[in-house]
Amino acid sequence: MKKRILSLTLVICLLISLLVGCGQKDSDSESDTPSTGNAAEDGVKFAVLFGTGGLGDNGYNDEVYKGCEMAVEQLDASFDYCEPKDVAEFETQLRSYADSGEYDVIIAISTEQVDALKMVAEEYQDQKFCMLDTIVEGYDNIHSISAAYPDQHFLSGMLAGLATQDERFPLSNPENVLGFCIAMDTPTSRGQAAGFIAGAKYVNPDVEILTNYIGAYNDPATAKELALMMYERGADIVSANAGSSTQGVFYAAEEKDRYVIGTSLAMADPDHSLCTSLKKVWLFVVQEIESLQNGTWEPGNTVMGIPEGVCNYDIEGLNVEIPEDIVAILDEARELIANGDLVLPTDLDQIDEWASQNQYNK
Template sequence: MKKKYGFMMSAVLAAGTLLSACGTNDESSGGGSGSEEGDKNNFKVAMVTDTGGVDDKSFNQSAWEGLQMFGEENGLEEDKGFKYVQSTAASDYQPNLSGLVRDNYDLIFGIGFLMQQDIQAIAQQKPEAQLALVDSVAVNESGEPLENVASITFKEHQGSFLVGVIAGMQTKSNKVGFIGGVDSELIKKFESGFKAGVKSVNPDAEIFEQYAGDFNAAEKGQAIAGTLYDKGADIIYHAAGGTGNGVFTEAKNRAKNGEEVWVIGVDRDQHEEGMPENVTLTSMVKRVDTAVIEVSKQTMEDSFPGGKVTEFGLEEDGVGIAETQENVSEDALKKVEEYKEKIQNGDLEVPKTDEEYEAFVSSL
């Protein structure tokens, strides 16, 4: 196994950190697998990455970490029981997905809404295939859900609300910023949730929002962050993928010059991206790994959630604030817990769109 030494190392390390963070691994998986070994070992699950690749420090990586954990827990062998296939170009999505269908995988994940078209096409061509689409809802021409696709979405607005609460509590200038990747329904959920969170705890705060029009333009992210910080914002929440890397660059440059500025990360715990200047206040994590594990489990237990939209929100631990909380004040954390409860109880409906946000603010 020398060939994959480097990769295995990083995989083991990544899985290790996750496992240790999750606390004790339940022991039943070891004992339980004995009796059902035959059944479980026949299960084959795979994922197709988008062009970001499996080491993109974000979405795809998180999904693969989830799949690895699922494989380990159930005694599956890598490359036989669980594996990933990378796409180098958008035109690879379909042959990659289709190849796994022909290899009789029991469950195939398409990571990211970019694969929606291809998943929809294959689902209709191969009704016997079981597919899962992350971040979007697979439908046929008449807009009805496809019976053999499990659609996975996240309640990003809920997680964004919580980091908004932190921003609202900890801003000193009473001005915060939001930088979005591409102005779309998905990113609006981040924006509306965040703004609602800020306003809930700090009604006087001023919020600047701006879209970069791109998920992969770090230089734009940096320029916009510069503008927002110049306007007086001291905390910026970015929901902009690779563009967000520029936000970190700008914040770190300013931190070096003695300014006190913060960034709120997205998708994963982005604490590392803010080092060594330590500019990451917190991050809104989206647990793609949890979702991948959950849907894989259900499928293995013969309850594949095909045709359904499985939404991962606060209750399912699908979204939330990052585990690194050293920069978050005690008061803010208390407030976060308070609001978390309210959201879970249904006492508070977090807005997802501009209209819902307007209604939310006027009701405060």
């Protein structure tokens, strides 16, 4: 009998160990009443499925978590979350959240999760879902909220195009070559790369821009090797937007003593980061929970970028000094985009035609 009890205990411990990637975060409410999912009475309760890069990536996942904490602090919400290690886990976890009936909205955050989200949303049509940073169309129970993909990287691409070959930037070289490590062959990743390339060519039409696909959001080793090859081919600035894989590009920049452009201030290397391609993804989470709280939630797509103040470049905490004449050029371009006078390409196959029609007039 004792052996049976011990065996049962071991099984339970094993099951618990399989759930270590999941957790919860409650509001500071002192009420002992369990949440019923009624936002008007109990505050919004939501669930988040993080990407395979996981928390602690100093990037996208951590920034989404920041938004979750802001929703808890500002809106009296609470949330549960899970950190899948593999794409195969997405559908199972989404279905588990939906089947519980506990959540006002279930939030998926990664392009990798789209197929699983669509499948589960079709099965649970009374459950609200949110897709962050990727557009999902044609579902009455999914709201997509995302950045305008090229907006996040256009200004940093401009800065890179101006900084390469400029002797005022000590880690630049005369080769006129840049690099961009693309996470995946998806519309999101290609749109981000398109923004960077368009920005660079807007101010430097003769610049050569090397690109490659990492193939994962959690593979810094591959990202490092790809970035090293770019630096060895003459690039003095390499950018990436690839979750925790981006850390490998930073390792390569440090090794080669060249510039790097990432997407998170937390990951930035003060000595090698030219700037950060900033996307305030935490605002997406807050806006989603606010819409549930005030009863304005609707399915469909919301896209925000430079005009809404969601996307920008940033040099906070970096040792780089950007000359005032370059800052003025970046400010001018930001204003053109905000006013709708400069429309950016959204995919790589649009770059050549766009660049032929859009050049900065010095």
